[in-house]
Amino acid sequence: MSGRIKILMTFILVFVFLDSNTSKAQVLQDSTALNLIKRDIDCIYNQQFDIASEISLKIGKLYPWHPVTYLLKGLLTYWKNFPLINSNPAHVSFEDDLRQCIRLSEKGINGESKAEYLLTNLCARGMLLKYYDDNNLTMEVIPLATGTYKYLRESFSFTKECTDLYYYTGVYNYYVEAYPKVYPVYKTLALFFPAGNMKKGLKEIHFAAKNAVVLRAESNFILIWIYLNFENKYPQALHFCKTLHEMYPENPLYIVLYIKNLLLMKNYDEAEKLIDHSRKGIENKYSQAQLIIFQGIIQEKKYHDIHLAQEYYTSGISKLVPYGVYGNECEAFAYFGLSRISYARSEKTDGMKYRQKAMKLGDFKKINFDK
Numbered sequence: 001m002s003g004r005i006k007i008l009m010t011f012i013l014v015f016v017f018l019d020s021n022t023s024k025a026q027v028l029q030d031s032t033a034l035n036l037i038k039r040d041i042d043c044i045y046n047q048q049f050d051i052a053s054e055i056s057l058k059i060g061k062l063y064p065w066h067p068v069t070y071l072l073k074g075l076l077t078y079w080k081n082f083p084l085i086n087s088n089p090a091h092v093s094f095e096d097d098l099r100q101c102i103r104l105s106e107k108g109i110n111g112e113s114k115a116e117y118l119l120t121n122l123c124a125r126g127m128l129l130k131y132y133d134d135n136n137l138t139m140e141v142i143p144l145a146t147g148t149y150k151y152l153r154e155s156f157s158f159t160k161e162c163t164d165l166y167y168y169t170g171v172y173n174y175y176v177e178a179y180p181k182v183y184p185v186y187k188t189l190a191l192f193f194p195a196g197n198m199k200k201g202l203k204e205i206h207f208a209a210k211n212a213v214v215l216r217a218e219s220n221f222i223l224i225w226i227y228l229n230f231e232n233k234y235p236q237a238l239h240f241c242k243t244l245h246e247m248y249p250e251n252p253l254y255i256v257l258y259i260k261n262l263l264l265m266k267n268y269d270e271a272e273k274l275i276d277h278s279r280k281g282i283e284n285k286y287s288q289a290q291l292i293i294f295q296g297i298i299q300e301k302k303y304h305d306i307h308l309a310q311e312y313y314t315s316g317i318s319k320l321v322p323y324g325v326y327g328n329e330c331e332a333f334a335y336f337g338l339s340r341i342s343y344a345r346s347e348k349t350d351g352m353k354y355r356q357k358a359m360k361l362g363d364f365k366k367i368n369f370d371k
Contacts, residue, residue: 027066027116033059038213040072045217047250049080067104067120073097074127082253083286083326086135094131098124115158119165122151136325153194164215167208171222174201178230202226209240220244224257229364234264252287259294263369268302289319290330296337297369306341313337332362336369 027033036059043052056076060069077094078084084091105121108114125148132140152172159165176196205226209219220240227237241258248254255278262271275291275298282288296312299305313334320327335358342351359365 027063027068030062033062036062037068037072041075041217042248044072044076044079045251046248047079047252049076052076065104067101067108067117067124070097070101070104071120071123071127074101074124078127078131082284083134083323084131085322085324085326086137091131095128098128115155115161118151118155118158119162122148122155122168125151134326164208164212166204167212167215167219167222170201170204170206170208170219172201173197173204174226177201178226182230209243217244217247220247221254221257224261228261228264228367232366234261237261238265250281252282252284255282256287256290256294259291263294263297263301264367266301268298272298272302285319286323286326289316289323289327292316292319293330293334293337296334300337300341301369306344309337310341313341328361329363332358333367333369335361340370 027037036055040052040055040059043049043055053076056069056072059072063069074094074097077090077097081088081090081094084094101124102121105117105124108117125144129141129144129148132138132144152168155165156169159169173196176193177198202223205219205223208215209223212219220243223240224237224244227233227240238261241254241261244251244254245258255274259271259274259278262268262274271294275294279288279291282291292312293316296309296316299312300309317331317334320331335354339351339354339358342348342354358368362368
C-alpha cells in the first residue's frame with residue numbers, strides 16, 4: 001500500500017457508527033437495528049458474506065432511507081473483494097454505494113440526528129479515501145480529503161455522546177504528532193493542523209479497543225499498526241494481533257498480521273504452525289502470496305535453508321504482482337531476504353540491488369527481518 005499518504009490521512013480514514021448511547025440517533029436508538037448492524041459487521045469481518053448479505057437486506061427493509069444501509073453495502077463489497085483494486089469491476093458498486101451514503105448523510109446532517117449523519121458521512125468518506133489511496137488514485141484523494149476535514153473537526157463536539165469516537169479522537173491525537181517525527185518533511189504541513197497529544201491519543205485508542213461498540217476491530221488494528229511501525233514495540237503489537245485473530249479467525253488480513261508479528265518476535269514455531277494451518281483454509285490469493293514469503297522467512301531463519309528460502313521469496317514476489325502497491329510491504333520483506341542470501345553467497349552486486357528494491361518498496365525500513 002502507499003503508506004505515506006495513507007498514514008497522513010489516517011485520522012480521517014474512519015469506520016465509525018454511533019453506539020446506543022447516542023441520545024438523538026434514529027437507527028442506532030433502535031435496539032433491533034443496532035443488534036443487526038453489530039452482527040452484520042461481525043459477519044463481514046469474519047468473511048461470512050452470505051449471512052452478512054441476508055442481514056443487510058433486513059436492515060435495508062427496516063431503514064431503506066438511511067445512509068447506514070449503503071455504508072454496510074460498501075463495507076461488504078470491500079471485504080468480499082479484499083484487496084479491492086481498481087481493475088476489479090466491484091469498485092463501481094463500492095463507490096456508488098458510498099457516494100450515496102455521503103449524499104444521504106449530508107441531507108440529514110442538520111436535523112435532529114446530526115451526530116449520526118455526521119459520522120456515517122465520515123465513515124463513507126474514510127472508506128473511499130482508503131480505497132483511492134491504496135490504489136494510488138491521488139487525484140481522487142485530494143478533493144475528497146479536503147472536503148472531509150471540516151466534518152472531522154466538527155465531529156469532535158460529539159465525543160461525549162459516543163464511546164466509539166475515542167478511536168477517532170485518539171487516532172488524530174496520536175498521528176498528528178507522531179507522523180512528522182517519523183517523516184520530518186511533513187513537519188511544516190503539520191503546523192496547519194490543531195496540535196495533538198501522542199500519549200493521550202494512545203490512551204483513547206486503548207479505551208476504544210476495550211469499550212467500543214462497533215469499532216473494536218478497527219481500534220485493535222490501529223494499535224497493531226502503531227506499535228509495529230511507530231513505536232517498534234512488538235510484544236504490545238502481538239497482544240492486539242492475537243485479540244483480532246481470536247475475534248475474527250477467518251479474516252485473512254488479521255491472520256497475516258498475526259504471523260508477521262510472530263516472526264518479528266522470532267517465535268518461528270508458532271508462526272510456522274499458523275502458516276501451515278492457514279494455507280489449508282485461506283482462499284484469498286493475495287494472502288496466500290504473503291504466506292509464501294513468510295515461509296521463506298521460516299526457511300531462512302529457522303532452518304537456515306537459503307536455497308529453499310530463495311524459492312519461496314521469488315515465488316511470493318511473482319504472485320503479488322497483480323496486486324500492485326498492495327503487495328509492496330511483503331515484497332520488501334522478500335527482497336530484504338534475497339539481499340541477505342546474496343551477501344551470504346558473497347554476491348555483493350545482487351545483494352545491493354535487492355536491498356535497494358526493498359528500501360524503495362517498504363515504508364518502514366526498520367521492519368526487515370535482518371536481525
